[in-house]
Amino acid sequence: MKILLIGSGGREHALAWKIAQSQLVSRLICAPGNPGMAEVADCLEVADPIAFAREEGIDLVVVGPEQPLAESLADRLEAAGIPCFGPVKAGAMLESSKAFTKEICEAAGAPTARYGHYADAGEAKAALSGYTAPYVIKADGLAAGKGVVIARSLTEAEAAVDELMAVSGSLVIEEFMDGYEVSLFAVTDGESVQRLGLASDYKRAFDGDEGPNTGGMGAISPPRNFTAEQEAEAYRTIIEPCLAELRRRGITYRGVLYAGLMVTNEGSKLVEFNCRFGDPECQLIMRRLRSDIVPSLWGAATGRLAGVGADWKDEAGVLITMAAKGYPGSYEKGSAIGGVKDAAALEDVVVFHAGTKRDGDRLLANGGRVLSVTALGTDLEEARTKVYEAAGRIEWPEGFYRRDIGA
Incomplete structure (x- = not known):
């Protein structure tokens, strides 16, 4: 089976790492991929996934990030008769629209927080009086994981309304859970x-x-x-x-x-x-x-998932994200990273690339979240000890990470 994996982050590196282990796969292509993915797959720039899939005889397209799904990639692949792991645009609205998700939950009777949907900043600010602090304000559209503000005061909440309304044009206010x-x-x-x-x-x-x-x-x-x-x-x-x-x-x-x-x-x-x-x-x-x-x-x-099982390891896992200083605000790209191979050489440790690039033999930071360091152990405490030992071997003065993951 030939598989095309769309994406270039830590999630896609992990998927590539796992897919590449399958005896069912004859070739794995990642578009565009990253230096970590290049160790387990062919990384290519692909301008048109549909045309590429036809030319290369791709059997399955796996879409990692949300943006291509929100932009109808799965719909276009389906129309071309190419199997796609990832929902059509109408299904992807569960992520691309917070208001749509709330509507689905309401219709399905699924438990979620009380909410209101607003397309006008003035109306949204007026509606805050119906909630108590802390206030939860969410951009209605995609915001790369950063479209949520939990405001501790009414002043903060009103500022968040202005900020998030500018991001997506409408927002959801919901009760704090x-x-x-x-x-x-x-x-x-x-x-x-x-x-x-x-x-x-x-x-x-x-x-x-x-x-x-x-x-x-x-x-x-x-x-x-x-x-x-x-x-x-x-x-x-x-x-x-x-x-x-x-x-x-x-x-x-x-x-x-x-x-x-x-x-x-x-x-x-x-x-x-x-x-x-x-x-x-x-x-x-x-x-x-x-x-x-x-x-x-x-x-x-x-449409053939019935009967497919999943088998899990008994071990627990801990992951720490190594990010560029300044993230999630502004940060510098291009700083050199060393010691990744030393970290990955430790037992039960795998380091996934999230925002890196190669410059000859040098590995450089090329994003906000740059590396995902993972470790398995008999329990969370053992996995935590291993993952922090691994992180300590990575030489990157321009990066930072939390010291309390899993504590």
């Missing part, structure tokens, strides 16, 4: 559903959950204190009803459905849906998955 977050990953062909892992990620930039929201500064898998019964309840009350509501609307969702859950005293409630694997959670899910990922990807893309 108290609890802890869990990321749940379900692979589906629109009918059958496969449970593909759980994780918890760390959104804030600095230790102690301080600083601005980011795309993710670390993760653990499995989450602490989240039981099999709670997982089953989330599928029964959130995943399955929402997929059924999509089907009722004529939308066949094929790909991964990432549910960000808030576990409250009243049970799990949906924070958000994403139409792709989370980053950095995907890196840990791929590390902990023992079975071949390709049957799941192929089954979801072709």
Whole structure:
């Protein structure tokens, strides 16, 4: 089987790393890929995925990031008769529109926070009086994981309304949910559903959950204190009803459905849906998955997921994100990184590239989140010890990382 993987981040490196291990794959091409992906696949610039897939005889296209899905890549591949792991644009609206997600939850009876949707800043600010601090304000559209502000005061909330309205033209205000977050990953062909892992990620930039929201500064898998019964309840009350509501609307969702859950005293409630694997959670899910990922990807893309299972390693995993100083604000690109091979040589450690490039033999930083350092252990504590030992071997004065992931 020939597979084309779209993307260039840490999530896509983890998917490439896992796909490349499959005996079902004769060739893996990543577009555009990154230096880490180049170690396990052919990395090419592909201007037109449909034309390329036809010319190269691609059997399956796997779309990593959300933007191409929101821009109808899966629709175009489907029209061309090329199987795609990733939902059509109508399904991808679960991520590209917070208001659409709320509408689906409401129709499906899925538990989520009380909310309002606003396209006018004045109306949104007036509506804040119906909520109590902290205020949760979300850009309605895609915002690369940074379109959410949790404001501690009314003044902060009003400023966030202006900021996020400028980002996407409309926004959602919702009540604050108290609890802890869990990321749940379900692979589906629109009918059958496969449970593909759980994780918890760390959104804030600095230790102690301080600083601005980011795309993710670390993760653990499995989450602490989240039981099999709670997982089953989330599928029964959130995943399955929402997929059924999509089907009722004529939308066949094929790909991964990432549910960000808030576990409250009243049970799990949906924070958000994403139409792709989370980053950095995907890196840990791929590390902990023992079975071949390709049957799941192929089954979801072709409507043949029924009966495909997933086998998990017993070990726990911890991931830390190494980011450029200044992230998620402005940061410099081009600083040299050393010691990655030394870190990856440690037992049970894999380092995924998220924002890097090559300059001859030198590895350079080329993004905000630059490396995902992962480790497995018999429990989270052992994995945490290993991952921080690995991070200590990486020489990058221009980077930083949180010291409390998994603590």
